[in-house]
Amino acid sequence: MAEHLLKLAQEEAPAASRVEWLRSNVAVPHHDALAVMDARVAAIASGEASECVWLLEHPPLYTAGTSAKASELLDGGRFPVYRTGRGGRFTYHGPGQRVAYVMLDLTRRGRDVRAFVAALEDWLIATLARLGIEGERREGAVGIFVGGAKIASIGVRVRHWVSLHGVSLNVAPELEHFSGIVPCGLEDVKVTSLAALGAETDMGKVDQALRSAFPEIFG
Numbered sequence: 222m223a224e225h226l227l228k229l230a231q232e233e234a235p236a237a238s239r240v241e242w243l244r245s246n247v248a249v250p251h252h253d254a255l256a257v258m259d260a261r262v263a264a265i266a267s268g269e270a271s272e273c274v275w276l277l278e279h280p281p282l283y284t285a286g287t288s289a290k291a292s293e294l295l296d297g298g299r300f301p302v303y304r305t306g307r308g309g310r311f312t313y314h315g316p317g318q319r320v321a322y323v324m325l326d327l328t329r330r331g332r333d334v335r336a337f338v339a340a341l342e343d344w345l346i347a348t349l350a351r352l353g354i355e356g357e358r359r360e361g362a363v364g365i366f367v368g369g370a371k372i373a374s375i376g377v378r379v380r381h382w383v384s385l386h387g388v389s390l391n392v393a394p395e396l397e398h399f400s401g402i403v404p405c406g407l408e409d410v411k412v413t414s415l416a417a418l419g420a421e422t423d424m425g426k427v428d429q430a431l432r433s434a435f436p437e438i439f440g
Contacts, residue, residue, distance in 0.1 A: 240325070240439075241270075242432060245277040248316060251284070251303050258385050261324050266381040274387075274435070275322040281315035281395075283402055286376050296401035307376035307386040309363065313404040317394035317414070319427055323377075323387035325439070332382055338363060338375060340438050341388055345373045347434035348390070352421045364405060370413035374405060390414065390431075393422040396433055 266271035278385065282301045284293065286309030293311050294302065300313075302370035312364065314320060327337060342358060345365045347371070349356035356365040365373040378385040399412045416422045420432075 225261075240274060240435070243273060244428065245274045245275070245360055248280045249277045249283055251301070251314075254279070254322065258322055258324065262380055262383045262385055265324055265326055265383045273322075273324045274431075275324070275395055276431070277322070278316055278319050279314040279319060279320060280353045281313075281398060283311055284376075286310050286312075293403035293425040294401070295403065300398070301400045305376070305386065306376075307378045309374070309376035310405050312374050312376065312384075312389065312395075312404060313399050313402060314389060315394050315398055317392055317416075317422075319390045319392050319424060319431070321387045321390070321431060323382050323384055326382065327379060327384060328382045328421055330439075334377070334379055336385065338377060341375050341377070344431075344434055344438045345375075345388060345390065347437055348427075348430045349373075349433060351416065351430040352427065354415065354418060354420050360403070362410075366410075367413055367418060371404060372413050372415070372418075390427065392424060392427050 223388055257263040260269060261273055267270060280304060284303045284305050285308050286305060288380050289306065323341065330337065332401065342365060346356045354367055359366045363375050364371055373388060373390045376386050391412065393414055393416035396412055396414060396417065404410070404412055421427065
């Protein structure tokens with residue numbers, strides 16, 4: 222296993238919790254993250270592992286979802302570009318952005334992908350509220366917005382009714398890095414971050430907010 226993956230540290234969780242929380246303290250290359258997710262999802266589907274939320278950051282990169290259009294990649298030579306099987310279009314990942322890969326058994330959660338995506342949005346809204354920010358949905362778009370600017374994105378895939386990929390929350394990334402793409406295909410929308418809003422940017426406290434909001438939405 223790659224050295225950086227040895228940095229994975231399991232967070233303490235209540236004994237009754239059925240979801241394991243993991244956090245990486247170093248940037249994880251995208252292909253390594255996919256390999257870890259694939260293995261964990263297969264284990265969840267076979268009943269050999271518990272559900273899992275993995276908190277991490279990536280080095281600067283762009284990812285393309287299944288609906289991404291070539292015209293939305295404005296500067297393909299700037300950062301590595303990865304085609305993924307998740308839903309959605311182009312997005313940016315990089316330092317200062319909290320990515321949460323959410324691997325849940327949707328069979329025991331109703332097998333409703335739309336409801337699952339809505340629950341992820343509710344989770345992000347509840348997390349932001351704990352950080353003093355009022356997040357909101359935007360009609361016709363997936364993700365969370367603050368004052369018309371997008372602060373969090375969602376892209377998921379489902380395999381054997383277990384979810385892969387998840388959400389990304391802009392804590393303190395370099396927002397200019399989004400200029401190499403049309404983020405999520407939304408040409409008229411700016412991106413923002415907790416830092417740009419003058420809110421909490423300590424990643425540990427952001428993680429605490431994510432964890433405390435999670436059972437409120439997912440049980």
